[in-house]
Each structure stands twice: as structure tokens, then as C-alpha cells.
Amino acid sequence: MLSERTIQIIKSTVPVLEKHGIHITKRFYQLLFTAHPELLNMFNHANQSQERQQAALANVVYAAAQHIDKLETLLPAVKQIAHKHRSLGVKAEHYPIVGEHLLLAIKDVLGEAATEEILQAWAEAYGVIAKVFIEAEAEMYQQSEQQQGGWTGFRGFRVENKVKESDVITSFYLVPQDRGALPSFEPGQYVSVKMEIPGEANTHIRQYSLSDAPGKPYYRISAKREDAIGGKPEGKVSVYLHDQINPGDILWLSTPAGEFTLDQQDSKPVVFISGGVGLTPLVSMLNTIVDNRPDRPVTFIHAARNGNAHAFKQQVEEVANRSPQVSVYWCYAKPTDQDREINAYDREGYIDLPWLQKVIPTKEATFYFCGPVPFMKTVYGFLKEWDVAEAHIHYEFFGPSGSLENPEEATLKNVVPQHEG
Template sequence: MLDSKTIETIKSTVPVLEDKGVEITKRFYKLLFENHPELLNIFNHANQKQGRQQTALANAVYQAAKHIDHLENILPAVKQIAHKHRSLGIKPEQYPIVGENLLLAIQQVVGLQADDPIIQAWAEAYGVIADVFINVEKEMYQAAEEQPGGWKGFRNFVVAKKVKESDVITSFYLQAEDRKPIAAYEPGQYISVKVAIPGAEYTQIRQYSLSDSPNKDYYRMSVKKEVGTEVKPDGIISNYLHDFLNEGDLLPLSAPAGDFTLDTNKDIPVVLIAGGVGLTPMISMLNHLSEQYPHRPVTFIQAAKNSQIHAMREHVVKLTQEKNNVRSFFIYDSPTEEDRKRQLYDKEGHIDLDWLHSVIEDKESDFYFCGPVPFMETVNKALQTWGVKEDNIHFEFFGPAISI
């Protein structure tokens, strides 16, 4: 436990972290990779280049300082991060490495000496926070390994089938190479895949949501091919999977993880709102609800550019026609002439509160949504304006969590 003086010192740094948090974390990652380049095998290089990882860490450090006297307040965030750490294979012995470089980054950015009381207080606080993560992750590692069909670390899977879902999204059906049972998962969870690209110095790990209902003899992930722009680089791994990973190839996976999961203990209606490739966890939830909970009303809303980009449209339409509890609506922001001619969508443009009112009668529903950050900001604001209960609003980030 931290004494009152240490807590007071940590809390005094909150304004500094609010102002210089991202600068500190940028310096931290630079130091970390210079001193320990082997850790480049773990981190998503694209998130580093875009600054998302640095922002997410800055937010986490800020919240830890703000709640240092009541760390239980940030336990949900700790568990969310711990799921990612377990999926990536983060080890207890890596925490001191992180702590050393984080303290050094604080020193350099704020202009402090190693023996400054602030650095000493943060060293003590980091040890306490690291222990919380290590203990939570220890339980997760044990559960992942000991569950039926579970395993430790990464396990080889074979690409049993590769299916093009749209111009930009391809599904991969993955079966265990050893043909032994595989772990179940909750709709909304993800897997980590480890990829060694020929000629690349480091392996890379990416996390992809599972896009089918659980309790099958395969995992399905549906990957969007990320084509770069002026401000965003090509998705190295997504392009490799699309262009070079073929049926019969092997792909190492960690066991399913994640805390963005469907609550099946409720009986209230469910609204699933997907933007782009954010449909992957939504499809998993939709399939599970349609198969196992036919009494529970489900509204599925998919926003896409047009039908060429819209993945799994036919599957959703088929469920809507066959299942009495499923309704679906499609929104295109750039429909083609063929889309207009065939009336393949229900709304042109973007989701807004007025339109949500027109298709959803009961705000006492469970709302789940996933997609690009601006899309999620819009949906979240609409639901809050409508007065949807906070406990009924659930969302998932692809990549490091940031604020919406």
C-alpha cells in the first residue's frame, strides 16, 4: 500500500500529466525500443506511427495518477488492458523494463533528477500498479490455458477456407493444426495472430475480432485490407493476409480474449450498430442471438460506403427473412447507381438520432456498436442525447482505447 505522502505527491502530478502526458509517452516508447528492440515483436507499429498507442498510454497513466488513492475505480480499464496483454503474451518480467523507461521519460520531459521525490513516488506507485496488472493477468493466463480446448501462448491453426466478403474484407476460417478441441469464446471477443513476413526483421501481432458464433470447430476472422492514405500507412499485416495467406497455410493464434462481450443474462432488446469492418464482433453477436435466443428482439444496423464495400450483406438479409426476432437496416454514404436502382439500402448518408428514433422504438435496449472512431463518437453522442442508460451502452475499439 502507498502512504499518504506518496499518494499526495502522485496526485500533484495530475496537471502535468494532463498537459505533457502524450509527450512523456512518445519519449517513453522511443527509449523503450532503443533500449529493448526485441519488444518491437509485440507492439503494433501502425498504432505507434499514428500516435494512438502513445495517447492510450498517456490516458492510462493520467487515470492511474488521478485515482491512485482508489485504484479499484480503474479496475475495469485494468481488466480491458490485461485482456490485450494476455492475448499478446506480455510477461511479468517485462514490467520492470517498462517502469524503468517510463520513469526515465518522465525525468527527461519534466526536467527532474532520478532522486527527485516525484520520481521516487512514481517508482513506488508504478510497482503497486504493475503488481495489480501482473496478478490480474496471471488469473487470465491460467483460465485461458485450463479451459476446455484452451492452450498456453500461441497455437498453430490452418487456414481451412478463405472467402472474399467484399472488395476490401476477406474471411479466414481457422482450424487447429493438431485437430484437438478449441476454446469456446463469448461473442465480441478477439484472437491475436502472429505473423512473420518474409524479409521483415520482427514478427508482428495483430488482434482481430471473431466474426461467427461460438462453439464451432473453427474460428473465423474477417479482415479489412487497409489501404494507406497521406496520413495513414498501408496495413502491413492486413495486406499480407489478403495477398499472401492462402488455404492450407499456418497461422499462430493465442486463445480468445476481450471484455467487449454480449450480455446474455438480459431479456431486453438488442441493437447492434456496425460501421465498416466494425461489423465483425456485431456479426458474431447477431449469429449467436439468432441461433440461441430467438425470443430476444435484435435490430442490426450496418453503415458502409456502398454495396461493393458492404460485407456479409446477403447473410444478414437471409437471417432477417428467416428469423422472426431479427430486423436489419443498411446505411450507405456513397451508394452506386446500381445500389439506388436496386434499393439496396434504407438510408443514404450517416446515422443520426432522428433516424435511430424512426427505426428503434425502445431506448431501454442494449446497444452495442463498433467501427471507425468518428462513427463511434456520433453513435455514442446520439445515444447519450436520447437518454440511453450508461449501463446499456457498449462499444469496442479496434486498437488502443481512446476517448469518445
């Protein structure tokens, strides 16, 4: 437990963190990677160069300071972040390194304003929070290894099949290289993929949702190709996957992780709303429901640019055709002439609330949604405007997350770093 004096000091730094948080985290990563370049093997370099990871960490530190007097409220977020850390291979010995360089960054950025009392308070608070993470992750490592077919670290998987799902999304069917057992997973979870790309100084780790139901003799991931656009560089891992990885090649995977999962005990109708590659975890959830709960109504809504960019359309429609419980709706922002000719979509343009209210039978449902951040903010706003209960709203960020709410409403729930696709 933290002393009352420490809590008061930490909370007094909230306005400073709001103003200088991003400068502190940028300096933190500079110091960290200079002293420990080996840690570059764990971090997404694109997120670093675009300062997305720095912004996510700044939000986490800010939210932690806001809620330092109610540490129990941080526990759900701790579990989410611990899943990510476990999938990356973060260990207990990394925490003192991070703490040391975070304090150095605070001192560098704030200068004389970072008094010894403030630095000591943050050191004490960091120690308490780090202990919670270390214990949570130790338990996850143990569970990961001891489950049937489980392992620690990264395990070799052979690419059994490679399937182009759309112009930009390709699926990879993966089976254990050692022919051993394959652990089950919760629908919606992801795996970390560790890549060694020729010519690159560091390994690269990315997270990809498992896009089929558990219980299959394979894992399936479905990756979006991220080409260079404007000043945004190409996604090194996604481009390498699409261009260079073929059947017979080996990928190195962590055990499945993640908290954005289907509640299989829930009996309410379920609504899935996705944009772009955000449909991958929702397809896993859909396939699981039709396999195990044929009595549970499902509404599946997907937004894409057009039919060329629409992955899994045929598969989802086949599921709906054989499953009376499932209704599907497609929204295309810019349909092609062929899309119009064959009536390939239900709505042209963008999703809006009146249309959602028309196609969704009831707001007394459980909602899962995923996609680009602007899309998610829009969907979240519609659900709140419709007075959908917060407890029935579930979403997933791909990449370092932000907030779908107003900044003053930010909590650790909506600043947790998540995965890539």
C-alpha cells in the same frame, strides 16, 4: 496500499501529465526499444509511427494519476487491459522493464521538475498497479491453458477457407493444425494473430474479432485491407493476409480474449450499430442470439460507404429472413447506381438521431456499437442525447482507443488500448 503522501504527490502531477504526457510516452518508447529491441515483436509498428500508441499510453497514465486515490475504480479497466496483454504474451518479467523506462522518460522530459520525491512516488504507485496487472494476467493465463482445448502462447491454425466478403473485407476460416479441440469463446471476443512477414525484421501481432458464433468447428476472422492513403502507410499485416495467405497456410493464434462481449443473461431488446469493419464482433453476437435466444428482439443497423464495401449483407439478411425477432437496416453514405436500382439500402447519407429513433423500437434496450472513432463518437452522442442509460451502452475500439466523451470526463474505461479489426 499507497501512503497518503504518495497519493498527494501523484495527484499533484496531474496538470503536468496533461501538458507533457505525450512527450513522456514518446520518450518512453524510444528508451524502451533502444534497450530492449526484442519487445518490438509485441508492438504494432503502425500505431507507433502514427503516435497512436503513445497517445493511448499518455491517456492511461493521466487517468491513473487522476484516480490514484480510488484504485478500486480502475479494476474494470485493469481486466480489459489484462486481456490485451495476455493475448500478446506480456509476462510478469516485462513489468519491471516498463517501470524502469517510464521513470527514466519522466525524468528526461521533466528535468529538474522531476524531483526524487516525485520519482519515488511514481515508482511506488507503479509497483502497486503493476502487481494488480501481474496477478490478473497470471489468472488469465491459467484459465486460458486449463480450459478444454486451451493453450498458452500461439497455436498453429490452418486456413480452411478464404472468403471475400466485400471489396475490402475478407474472412479466414481457421482450424487447429494439430486437429485438437477448439475452445469456446464469448461472442465479441478477439484473437491475436502473430505473423512473420518475409523481409520484416520483427514479427507482427494484430488482433481480429471472431466474426461467427461460438460452437462452430472453426474460428473465423474477417480482416479489412488497409491500403496506403495519403500519408498513411498500408497495413502490413492486413495486406499480407489478403494477398499472400491462402487455404492450407498456417496462422498462429492466441486463445480468445476481450471484455466487449454479449451479455447472454440479459433479456432486454438488443440494438447493434456498426460502421465499416466494426460489424465483425456484432455479427458474432447476432448469430449467437438467434441460435440461443429466439425470443430476444434484435435491431441490427450497419453503415457502409456503399454495397461494394458492405460485408456480410447476404448472411445477415438470411438470418433476419429466418428469424422474426431480427430487424435489419442499412445506411449507405454514397450508394452506387446499382445500389439505387435494387433498393439495397434503407437510408442514404449518414445516421442521425431522428432516424435511429424511427427504426429502433425502444431506447429501453441494450446497445452495442463499433466502428471508426468518428462514427462511434457520433453514435455515442446520439444515445446520450436520447437519454439511454450509460449502463446499457457498450462499445469497442479497434486500435489504441481514445475517448468518446469530453476530455475532462475521461476515465480508464475509455482509454484502454483495444484491437485492430
